[in-house]
Amino acid sequence: MTTASASDDTLMGRLRGGSRAARDAAFQELVRRHARGLRAYVVPIAGAAQADDVIQDTFLRVYQHRDRYETGPATFRSWAYRIARNLALNKRRKEGRVRPLADVGSGRLVAQERGPAQRFDAALEGGAVRAAVGDLGDADREVIALRFQRGLSYAEIAEVTGASPAAVKQRAWRALRRLRQTLETP
Numbered sequence: 288m289t290t291a292s293a294s295d296d297t298l299m300g301r302l303r304g305g306s307r308a309a310r311d312a313a314f315q316e317l318v319r320r321h322a323r324g325l326r327a328y329v330v331p332i333a334g335a336a337q338a339d340d341v342i343q344d345t346f347l348r349v350y351q352h353r354d355r356y357e358t359g360p361a362t363f364r365s366w367a368y369r370i371a372r373n374l375a376l377n378k379r380r381k382e383g384r385v386r387p388l389a390d391v392g393s394g395r396l397v398a399q400e401r402g403p404a405q406r407f408d409a410a411l412e413g414g415a416v417r418a419a420v421g422d423l424g425d426a427d428r429e430v431i432a433l434r435f436q437r438g439l440s441y442a443e444i445a446e447v448t449g450a451s452p453a454a455v456k457q458r459a460w461r462a463l464r465r466l467r468q469t470l471e472t473p
Contacts, residue, residue: 295363333375345371365443419469427462
């Protein structure tokens with residue numbers, strides 16, 4: 288199995304116990320797969336100027352703590368997003384500034400299925416949805432961004448945010464309901 292076709296769990300296994308070349312290749316593939324999505328996620332939290340530092344620190348932590356990674360219900364992606372989220376929030380706190388999780392609509396949505404998701408994706412390209420998402424609270428914007436921009440499952444979002452999967456589902460449902468109400472109001 289080539290590095291490019293290996294699962295994240297397989298790559299983490301190689302990162303933990305492979306030869307130097309296998310570790311390097313596995314690490315590079317994990318960075319290639321996840322750096323862009325992680326950066327897009329942390330920019331609204333830490334700011335564009337700090338995002339690259341946060342992502343570099345995230346992958347440094349992934350490498351340093353590779354022996355702590357366990358396969359199971361949490362995926363590599365949720366583990367990496369959790370690390371990035373914590374680092375971005377810490378950076379924001381240290382700088383003493385509060386930046387809202389704004390401009391969630393600047394990226395493209397992950398198409399999950401045909402129908403409402405595709406309609407939502409098309410609508411997101413317009414400013415009305417972007418403005419409506421911007422009016423949501425930080426926690427709601429974060430759930431919407433992780434679910435529809437990054438394509439994380441509710442269980443993965445729960446791992447990232449520290450909330451229960453039921454709370455994440457409820458938050459997403461309420462946020463989508465608010466968005467629908469805002470967008471349907473003339």
